[in-house]
Amino acid sequence: MTETSSRPAPSPLRLVISAGLTVGLVIMGDSLLYNLLPLEAPRLGISLPLVGVLLSANRIVRLLSNAWMSAVFERFGPRLPFIGAAVLGLLTTATYGARWGFAAFLAARLGWGVAWSALRQGGYQAVWANGNDIKGRHMGLLWGIVRMGSAVSVVGGGFLRDRFGYNAAVWAVVCAGALGIPVALSMRWPAAQQPARAPSGAVLPALAEAFRDRRRRLILAAGLADSLFEGVIVSTASLFIAGALGGEDAGLGIGLGLGALGGMLLAVRWTSDLIFGPAFGALSDRLGQARTAALLTCALLAAASGTAATRGIAAALCLALVFVIGAGLNIVLGTLANGLAVRAERPHLFVGVYTTATDAGLALGPLVAYAPGAVSRLPLLYVAIVSLIAVAVIAFWRAK
16 A cells, blocks of 8 residues: 655655654664663663663564564555654653663563664665665665764763763653654655555565575575674673773773763764765665675674774774774665565565564674673674674675
């Protein structure tokens, strides 16, 4: 089912910008938690193993909600599900500020997982409005805008936490995230932006289609490995910098606490999507997405090896480089999956399969990172996972 409007349809570029802005504002609460929860857990009465559970819970629920939301978007179109997801995402952030304990945190994380399934599906549909010759650039622009919201959240929230406390940081992010609701309400989704295939048949046979083609299987494997790495490094950035720079009182001699320092390191990851994302996407349009993914994977392996071979500021700089390269790889893999989806029999459902594969990796990431003994060997863990990415990406590149 598609939606029509008596008003002129927006341009594809405007649709991508509006979708990115909505998601970028709403995602601020989720992003803030990755920086502050590992630091605030003792004061919130949450043990470190439970931090891993909370940071994975939203990904675990998406293993179910992605397919469900794909069917919802396919049946009803994007407008109402996208607006509902924005509202639900904002409510979960408000729950973090209520400090009602682990159970409330867990419920909020599960709710955010459902919201993110819908928000991300809407983002992919916004990119469908564009021709194949610019899809890489528009995918880069979409995620660049989204991750700018994440970057502002972790840096601003980190400073607010260090100066005014955890609650001030959370409620400031709630106020900022509320601005995403009117943006979602103002969006018009033209019928032309949806693939011209009507929903048909049962869901399970359509999902099985995703595994019949070798290139589809390989992009699912690459996406899973890449998201596993993302889940590990994002959830451990604050702990990594604490270890690399000497603990709670380290501040590089410039009066910054670990909240601000961890936020700045995460901001490198998320501002990379905005600063370099369109350039990575344009490069992939010129060189080919598969070749670009292979080149970025090799560079990522070299940077991850640098985190294992260095200490102090040098290790932190290597991790920052990992974030920059990883941002480009994430965009290129998403573009490859989006292109394969458009050629699938039921594109919405292939997007659901791909996003479920990536969410499986994201869910495993914090659990692996916070497993007993893993925190003390983070750089080696980084290298091992990037090696898995390299195997999948190079196999995809060589597949016909």
